[in-house]
Amino acid sequence: MSNVVTRIAPSPTGDMHIGTARTALFNWLYARGRNGKFLLRIEDTDKNRSTDAAQDAILDGMKWLGLDFDGEPISQSKRAPRHVEIANKLLETGKAYKCFLTETEINDLRNLAINNKSPSAFRSPWRNALPSTFPKKPFVIRIKAPENGFTVIKDEVQGDIVIKNSQLDDMILLRSDGSPVYMLAVAVDDHDMGVTHIIRGDDHLNNAARQNLIYSALNWAIPVYAHIPLIHGEDGKKLSKRNAATSVIEYKKMGYPAAAMRNYLARLGWSHGDDEFFTDEQAKTWFNLQSIGKSPSRFDFKKLSNISKLHIANTDNAALLHELTGYLKAMGQPAFSQAQLNSLLKSLDFTKNAVKSFSELIEKNRFILQERPISLEPDIEERIKDLPLNVLKILTPQLQNVRWERNYLEELLNLVCEQIELKFRDVAPILRAALAGSSKTPSVFDMMIVLGRVETIGRLIEFEDTYKN
RNA sequence: GGCCCGUUCGUCUAUCGGUUAGGACGCCAGGUUUUCAACCUGGAAAGACGAGUUCGAUUCUCGUACGGGCUGCCA
Numbered sequence: 001m002s003n004v005v006t007r008i009a010p011s012p013t014g015d016m017h018i019g020t021a022r023t024a025l026f027n028w029l030y031a032r033g034r035n036g037k038f039l040l041r042i043e044d045t046d047k048n049r050s051t052d053a054a055q056d057a058i059l060d061g062m063k064w065l066g067l068d069f070d071g072e073p074i075s076q077s078k079r080a081p082r083h084v085e086i087a088n089k090l091l092e093t094g095k096a097y098k099c100f101l102t103e104t105e106i107n108d109l110r111n112l113a114i115n116n117k118s119p120s121a122f123r124s125p126w127r128n129a130l131p132s133t134f135p136k137k138p139f140v141i142r143i144k145a146p147e148n149g150f151t152v153i154k155d156e157v158q159g160d161i162v163i164k165n166s167q168l169d170d171m172i173l174l175r176s177d178g179s180p181v182y183m184l185a186v187a188v189d190d191h192d193m194g195v196t197h198i199i200r201g202d203d204h205l206n207n208a209a210r211q212n213l214i215y216s217a218l219n220w221a222i223p224v225y226a227h228i229p230l231i232h233g234e235d236g237k238k239l240s241k242r243n244a245a246t247s248v249i250e251y252k253k254m255g256y257p258a259a260a261m262r263n264y265l266a267r268l269g270w271s272h273g274d275d276e277f278f279t280d281e282q283a284k285t286w287f288n289l290q291s292i293g294k295s296p297s298r299f300d301f302k303k304l305s306n307i308s309k310l311h312i313a314n315t316d317n318a319a320l321l322h323e324l325t326g327y328l329k330a331m332g333q334p335a336f337s338q339a340q341l342n343s344l345l346k347s348l349d350f351t352k353n354a355v356k357s358f359s360e361l362i363e364k365n366r367f368i369l370q371e372r373p374i375s376l377e378p379d380i381e382e383r384i385k386d387l388p389l390n391v392l393k394i395l396t397p398q399l400q401n402v403r404w405e406r407n408y409l410e411e412l413l414n415l416v417c418e419q420i421e422l423k424f425r426d427v428a429p430i431l432r433a434a435l436a437g438s439s440k441t442p443s444v445f446d447m448m449i450v451l452g453r454v455e456t457i458g459r460l461i462e463f464e465d466t467y468k469n
Numbered sequence: 470g471g472c473c474c475g476u477u478c479g480u481c482u483a484u485c486g487g488u489u490a491g492g493a494c495g496c497c498a499g500g501u502u503u504u505c506a507a508c509c510u511g512g513a514a515a516g517a518c519g520a521g522u523u524c525g526a527u528u529c530u531c532g533u534a535c536g537g538g539c540u541g542c543c544a
Binding site for chain 1: 470471472473474475476480481482483491492493494495502503504505506507508536537538539540541542543544
């Protein structure tokens with residue numbers, strides 16, 4: 001086992017975001033490809049916004065995406081005592097101080113600084129106050145940021161980022177109610193969990209400097225940073241509910257295989273030469289921090305669909321059936337019957353090659369999932385009247401004796417077409433409507449083979465009876 | 470306002486000073502065809518802008534523009 005430890009640290013404040021999923025994937029790939037550990041920490045220090053439902057959504061999302069983490073999820077809020085302990089330690093060693101400013105006083109100070117165009121970050125007047133002057137009022141604990149010099153963030157993606165210490169504010173470590181703030185909790189938890197590589201969104205790039213302050217004050221080793229660009233919507237704006245599906249559960253419901261999501265998401269912002277379609281194993285061995293792009297990338301459903309199509313076509317039938325069953329369950333639909341499963345196993349051979357999602361796959365297999373009487377899809381109903389229904393009268397009796405193999409069926413159909421002087425392309429729509437009630441079906445012959453003689457003839461007769469007019 | 474980051478075909482990207490700037494998705498055209506598709510062949514399509522360094526810049530430096538982030542007793 002290597003010493004690599006990564007983590008995903010989402011805050012449970014809603015559905016699991018697709019951006020969180022990609023960050024999780026990168027961390028997972030990095031750790032799993034290096035025999036390291038991948039941990040999950042729930043950042044629930046904001047009690048007002050954190051919910052159990054959101055936490056479950058994260059767990060569900062991780063499970064669906066197949067991103068297994070080591071050990072149990074860690075709750076950040078449960079570690080509050082340790083955060084307080086560290087804050088007090090910082091206080092004792094003079095690396096932090098008590099600040100008695102009220103919120104309105106802080107706002108006034110801040111506005112003043114803005115009006116004066118002050119180039120420096122916030123500093124409290126209590127920064128160097130003597131304990132003898134302390135009032136009997138609630139206080140927060142602030143870190144004492146250095147006045148001079150600069151902090152360098154060595155980032156594997158962004159390069160060396162230099163930030164002047166005068167730009168770093170004396171951020172709050174402990175709120176006036178004694179509860180720890182995110183910035184402190186992150187640093188302490190990452191250290192305590194032994195996280196060696198922090199791969200996260202680049203909205204945290206500036207925060208890294210603040211967190212380094214804490215690491216330095218405690219003499220802790222600074223982890224390797226990799227700040228990855230955020231995902232944008234198709235309109236180039238930050239991903240939001242207005243321009244994209246933001247939660248992973250939506251992608252699950254759209255019927256994209258988890259493997260395709262992993263493939264697509266990995267390729268979004270990271271590359272391995274010209275490789276577009278790859279397996280988890282390849283991704284694990286190929287993934288590296290150096291090949292992560294620096295600019296945000298737009299989410300492209302067309303490309304996702306293409307990757308999804310490739311994955312579905314390359315999945316073996318048994319596994320596909322298993323996933324399809326899970327999809328049905330997720331959609332709250334009844335499970336397949338044993339008969340349907342048996343037919344599906346056969347039809348997957350020719351239906352899985354041209355669909356881009358599980359929902360399309362199911363549509364393709366409508367001829368199996370429907371039972372007599374076959375209901376027609378709306379658009380078919382209108383076209384029925386223009387079709388040469390008499391072909392059924394000639395065809396159906398002959399199906400009784402033909403050998404039930406594809407080439408014999410084709411031969412027979414061609415013969416019948418000659419008889420009635422029509423092209424097969426003209427009669428095919430009738431057969432599709434009769435067999436599947438749809439125009440989006442697999443090959444007529446493939447359907448006949450899977451359905452079998454009895455069911456095929458049954459459907460044709462029923463169709464003729466219903467629509468002969 | 471201050472600070473930080475980014476910018477190659479419509480989109481995702483390759484290129485680590487010298488290439489006809491490559492691939493993929495999508496798009497267009499043609500072919501095949503048993504529908505929707507799938508499949509095959511071909512095509513159009515890019516270095517934000519301006520300086521500089523250099524024999525030579527997409528690549529290095531600076532500036533501008535545009536986009537993004539941080540600047541909370543949110544995470």
